[in-house]
Amino acid sequence: QNLANVVILGTGGTIAGAGAAATNTSAYRSAVVPVDAIIEAVPDIKKLANVRGEQVFQIGSESFNDERLMTLGRRVADLVKRDDVDGVVITHGTDTIEETAYFLNLVIHSTKPVVIVGSMRPGTALSADGSLNLYSAVLVAATREAGGKGVLVVLNDEIHSGRDVSKTNTFKLETFKSPYGPLGYVVEGQAQFYRLPARAHTVNSEFDIAQLTTLPKVGIAYAYGNVDRAAVDAIVNGGAKALVYAGTGNGSVSEFMVPALQDARSKGLQVLRASRTGSGVVVRNGEQPDDKYGWVVAGDQNPQKARILMALALTRTNDPAVIQQIFWKY
Numbered sequence: 001q002n003l004a005n006v007v008i009l010g011t012g013g014t015i016a017g018a019g020a021a022a023t024n025t026s027a028y029r030s031a032v033v034p035v036d037a038i039i040e041a042v043p044d045i046k047k048l049a050n051v052r053g054e055q056v057f058q059i060g061s062e063s064f065n066d067e068r069l070m071t072l073g074r075r076v077a078d079l080v081k082r083d084d085v086d087g088v089v090i091t092h093g094t095d096t097i098e099e100t101a102y103f104l105n106l107v108i109h110s111t112k113p114v115v116i117v118g119s120m121r122p123g124t125a126l127s128a129d130g131s132l133n134l135y136s137a138v139l140v141a142a143t144r145e146a147g148g149k150g151v152l153v154v155l156n157d158e159i160h161s162g163r164d165v166s167k168t169n170t171f172k173l174e175t176f177k178s179p180y181g182p183l184g185y186v187v188e189g190q191a192q193f194y195r196l197p198a199r200a201h202t203v204n205s206e207f208d209i210a211q212l213t214t215l216p217k218v219g220i221a222y223a224y225g226n227v228d229r230a231a232v233d234a235i236v237n238g239g240a241k242a243l244v245y246a247g248t249g250n251g252s253v254s255e256f257m258v259p260a261l262q263d264a265r266s267k268g269l270q271v272l273r274a275s276r277t278g279s280g281v282v283v284r285n286g287e288q289p290d291d292k293y294g295w296v297v298a299g300d301q302n303p304q305k306a307r308i309l310m311a312l313a314l315t316r317t318n319d320p321a322v323i324q325q326i327f328w329k330y
């Protein structure tokens with residue numbers, strides 16, 4: 001049998017979680033079950049691919065920082081270079097899958113499938129979703145057609161682009177959504193693709209973490225009624241190189257906040273307007289005169305994904321016009 005070789009990197013999350021009772025679907029301890037035990041629990045996986053597990057972390061994904069992101073990125077980059085690896089699956093907490101997926105989508109220079117998977121219920125729960133999700137993820141990683149489409153996220157029978165996907169619900173199984181829909185489905189042991197990502201990724205990406213030890217620090221400040229400049233000033237004073245402003249509506253900025261963002265820019269930080277709405281495109285020179293202020297807009301990226309792209313953009317340039325082009329490209 002000519003099965004694909006798939007490496008499964010364990011990083012924690014609910015797919016590695018365990019609860020006290022079968023009825024605990026949302027209250028449980030995450031990141032406790034080793035990746036080899038998660039694989040052993042789904043024997044059918046061995047019919048799909050030659051798999052081996054590797055524990056990279058055992059954490060809740062809310063604790064992914066840039067250092068861990070870089071460690072994971074380097075490990076994936078090393079694996080996809082090997083002739084004896086055809087695909088990589090990463091088990092991951094669902095909370096920040098969208099950030100890790102976007103990051104890897106931008107820094108892994110390979111056409112081999114890289115698939116991130118998680119679950120919303122621990123393996124101990126009634127109707128646990130981790131086993132089928134893992135099965136589907138390995139299936140996709142072992143599917144030739146899944147290559148060259150960027151880093152993928154597989155949960156709940158859907159295959160999403162790592163660029164687009166976001167977690168949209170705190171507890172439901174159908175929490176992962178892409179504004180333009182999934183790329184495809186996993187149906188009855190088959191990966192079916194229906195569309196392709198239009199934005200540059202993986203082999204067409206200019207970002208290279210091989211020469212980097214750290215990522216430039218980027219902070220996010222959240223807008224709300226009665227917002228004041230404290231969060232922005234804290235980000236500036238904390239040594240960030242850029243600030244993502246999760247503005248109201250179409251990235252609007254309160255009249256009380258414009259001077260704070262201008263001060264941040266005058267101190268050399270990049271200032272990017274994003275939106276707290278969760279969908280849509282922030283329009284350049286719409287709510288604010290971005291050309292005049294030297295600010296950047298997020299396009300369709302949510303604040304947390306915009307932070308990832310901004311950090312990588314800063315490894316290439318400090319020119320806001322070039323950074324804006326980067327946001328149109330990726």
Ligand SMILES: NC(=O)CC[C@H](N)C(=O)O
Nearest residue numbers: 013014060061093094095
């Ligand atoms: N469903 C989940 O995976 C959430 C568990 C945990 N907060 C994490 O993101 O790792």
